[in-house]
Structure formats: C-alpha cells, structure tokens
Amino acid sequence: MVEPLFLKPVxxxxxxxxxxxxxxxGYQIPAGTIGECWAISGHPHGPNIITNGQYEGQLLPKVxxxxxxxxxxxxxxxxxxxxxxxxxxxxxxxxx
Numbered sequence: 001m002v003e004p005l006f007l008k009p010v011x012x013x014x015x016x017x018x019x020x021x022x023x024x025x026g027y028q029i030p031a032g033t034i035g036e037c038w039a040i041s042g043h044p045h046g047p048n049i050i051t052n053g054q055y056e057g058q059l060l061p062k063v064x065x066x067x068x069x070x071x072x073x074x075x076x077x078x079x080x081x082x083x084x085x086x087x088x089x090x091x092x093x094x095x096x
Contacts, residue, residue, distance in 0.1 A: 003053050005070075007060060010038040010046035 009027065014035025021027045021037050029037075038046045042061040050056055055063045064071055 005050050005055065005060070005063075006052040007040060007048035008051050010041055010048060012036040012038070012046065 011029050011034045013032045017033030017035030022029045041048050048060045
C-alpha cells in the first residue's frame with residue numbers, strides 16, 4: 001500500500017477574501033484578503049507541493065507525470081479542489 005501524500009495548500013487573494021479560511025477551517029494563511037484555498041491542485045497557477053515521504057518538496061503534477069502508477073485508477077490529472085468563502089455583502093455590492 002502506498003502512503004498518502006500530504007500537500008501544502010495554495011492560497012489566493014481575492015476581492016471577496018478575508019480571514020475566514022483561518023477562522024473557519026484552521027488554515028495558517030498569509031496576510032491579505034485570502035479568498036481561495038487550493039487544497040489539492042495540479043493547476044499550473046497553483047500546484048501543490050508534497051510535504052511528506054520520498055516525494056517531499058516536489059510538485060504534485062511533476063510526481064503525477066513521473067509516477068502515474070501512484071494515482072491509479074485516475075486517467076487524467078488537472079484537478080483543483082478549492083475552498084472558497086464568499087462574503088455575501090461584497091457579492092451583493094458588485095451585483096447590484
């Protein structure tokens with residue numbers, strides 16, 4: 001059995017951002033208006049870094065390309081899982 005890969009999340013500032021990813025989910029986020037957490041990402045604009053095991057320090061999409069057998073039965077990998085906290089008041093101001 002292959003050990004699980006632990007990933008460093010990627011945070012993105014957004015106009016609707018704030019500190020909710022820290023207070024609601026317990027993430028240690030950088031300063032600024034953080035609106036998105038890419039918790040699992042192979043996207044070129046925010047690939048995760050593996051934080052454990054023999055692949056520690058390597059980018060997730062690079063490991064996927066070099067060792068696709070670790071990700072079986074997946075057939076394609078360009079996955080982004082986002083945690084987004086929208087501030088409704090900000091959204092409504094932009095819509096109205």
